[in-house]
Amino acid sequence: xxxxxxxxxxxxxxxxxxxxxxxxxxxxxxxxxxxxxxxxxxxxxxxxxxxxxxxxxxxxxxxxxxxxxxxxxxxxxxxxxxxxxxxxxxxxxxxxxxxxxxxxxxxxxxxxxxxxxxxxxxxxxxxxxxxxxxxxxxxxxxxxxxxxxxxxxxxxxxxxxxxxxxxxxxxxxxxxxxxxxxxxxxxxxxxxxxxxxxxxxxxxxxxxxxxxxxxxxxxxxxxxxxxxxxxxxxxxxxxxxxxxxxxxxxxxxxxxxxxxxxxxxxxxxxxxxxxxxxxxxxxxxxxxxxxxxxxxxxxxxxxxxxxxxxxxxxxxxxxxxxxxxxxxxxxxxxxxxxxxxxxxxxxxxxxxxxxxxxxxxxxxxxxxxxxxxxxxxxxxxxxxxxxxxxxxxxxxxxxxxxxxxxxxxxxxxxxxxxxxxxxxxxxxxxx
Ligand SMILES: Nc1ncnc2c1ncn2[C@@H]1O[C@H](COP(=O)(O)OP(=O)(O)OP(=O)(O)O)[C@@H](O)[C@H]1O
Ligand SMILES: [Mg+2]
Numbered sequence: 001x002x003x004x005x006x007x008x009x010x011x012x013x014x015x016x017x018x019x020x021x022x023x024x025x026x027x028x029x030x031x032x033x034x035x036x037x038x039x040x041x042x043x044x045x046x047x048x049x050x051x052x053x054x055x056x057x058x059x060x061x062x063x064x065x066x067x068x069x070x071x072x073x074x075x076x077x078x079x080x081x082x083x084x085x086x087x088x089x090x091x092x093x094x095x096x097x098x099x100x101x102x103x104x105x106x107x108x109x110x111x112x113x114x115x116x117x118x119x120x121x122x123x124x125x126x127x128x129x130x131x132x133x134x135x136x137x138x139x140x141x142x143x144x145x146x147x148x149x150x151x152x153x154x155x156x157x158x159x160x161x162x163x164x165x166x167x168x169x170x171x172x173x174x175x176x177x178x179x180x181x182x183x184x185x186x187x188x189x190x191x192x193x194x195x196x197x198x199x200x201x202x203x204x205x206x207x208x209x210x211x212x213x214x215x216x217x218x219x220x221x222x223x224x225x226x227x228x229x230x231x232x233x234x235x236x237x238x239x240x241x242x243x244x245x246x247x248x249x250x251x252x253x254x255x256x257x258x259x260x261x262x263x264x265x266x267x268x269x270x271x272x273x274x275x276x277x278x279x280x281x282x283x284x285x286x287x288x289x290x291x292x293x294x295x296x297x298x299x300x301x302x303x304x305x306x307x308x309x310x311x312x313x314x315x316x317x318x319x320x321x322x323x324x325x326x327x328x329x330x331x332x333x334x335x336x337x338x339x340x341x342x343x344x345x346x347x348x349x350x351x352x353x354x355x356x357x358x359x360x361x362x363x364x365x366x367x368x369x370x371x372x373x374x375x376x377x378x379x380x381x382x383x384x385x386x387x388x389x390x391x392x393x394x395x396x397x398x399x400x401x402x403x404x405x406x407x408x409x410x411x412x413x414x415x416x417x418x419x420x421x422x423x424x425x426x427x428x429x430x431x
Contacts (some may be wrong), residue, residue: 004086008111008119013041021069037108040077041117046110048077053106082109178253185250192238199230263289277310287322298330299338306345317394324387325355332359350417361408
């Protein structure tokens with residue numbers, strides 16, 4: 001049953017001048033199985049209806065027909081029938097009928113097309129039609145839902161890729177600095193090595209001359225002079241203290257690079273299980289290192305870590321949440337004394353991570369929107385507006401909560417609370 005036209009039963013109408021008795025004949029002859037109301041029509045237009053209830057009152061009561069039979073139907077009809085246009089949608093019609101019909105069990109409504117009588121409709125048929133419509137709508141809604149889910153996981157994936165891109169840029173920058181001076185130092189060490197080789201060559205040739213016993217005193221003297229000059233040059237250009245520092249710096253630079261690599265591995269947990277017992281303080285340190293490039297020109301970071309129990313969670317997801325909170329904080333800061341405080345603490349059931357900044361804050365009218373997907377106040381190309389919505393979903397999947405408190409002009413605090421015992425994410429969500 002697709003629309004209202006299908007609902008309409010083409011009951012032959014009567015005119016207002018019909019006598020009730022004759023109506024009774026029609027009524028009995030046709031033996032309306034469903035005993036519907038009788039439509040009253042004049043010049044094709046519905047002018048009234050005799051409800052089933054009235055019909056029964058007249059024809060089923062004793063001597064009803066004998067007493068009423070000679071009166072015209074106009075005397076018994078309801079002159080204000082409920083008219084429903086077949087051009088309306090099923091939903092509109094249903095809304096209209098349910099609001100206006102006084103006795104849904106015994107009354108029917110008249111369907112009209114362009115004001116002309118089209119048939120009779122009953123509440124039960126309308127209900128059936130609506131039920132079918134609801135089944136259809138449920139079907140298309142569940143199709144839409146699965147499409148939505150598919151595109152949601154695509155969005156999450158692309159946000160992950162975007163933050164991975166950002167992260168890679170940040171990490172590349174972080175590696176570049178130590179790499180730069182390790183390279184310089186090595187070049188310098190290479191040059192020093194060349195000078196040392198010259199010195200060594202001079203020593204070798206002196207040694208060879210001395211061993212051969214053929215060299216004159218003059219020769220030996222000259223060679224000793226040359227060695228002394230080369231040695232002095234070497235000591236002046238490459239003093240021992242500087243060379244020591246150069247090697248120390250180089251080792252430090254390499255150490256920094258390997259630290260970054262270890263952290264990167266920790267951060268993405270590519271080599272570890274998706275769900276693990278994790279020290280959240282370490283997650284924060286990893287995220288801080290990744291975000292260093294974004295944060296360093298914006299704010300001083302204060303870490304105020306409490307002793308935490310291990311939390312069972314998907315560390316790469318929790319890292320993503322923390323990274324977004326830290327980068328958001330840094331982006332919100334536009335003052336010389338920028339400050340981000342990251343505090344952790346645990347109570348009996350939860351681990352709490354609070355990221356506070358003294359940035360520009362969030363206007364009260366926008367606070368309710370920041371967790372919406374695609375809500376961003378950042379210029380095009382700088383923010384997708386997905387960070388917090390994904391963070392919300394990840395925290396929700398871990399049975400945790402994320403709250404925000406902000407005062408425009410003063411700063412913002414985000415608090416993520418994760419339950420210690422049941423915080424493994426539900427499988428298959430927020431990958
Ligand atoms: N610490 C904060 N201070 C002020 N405003 C914030 C802060 N954190 C979030 N916001 C506001 O919430 C918005 C949504 O943040 P969200 O992390 O979801 O997206 P985004 O940072 O704009 O973009 P993306 O994270 O996808 O790169 C931000 O654009 C910003 O207006
Ligand atoms: Mg963000």
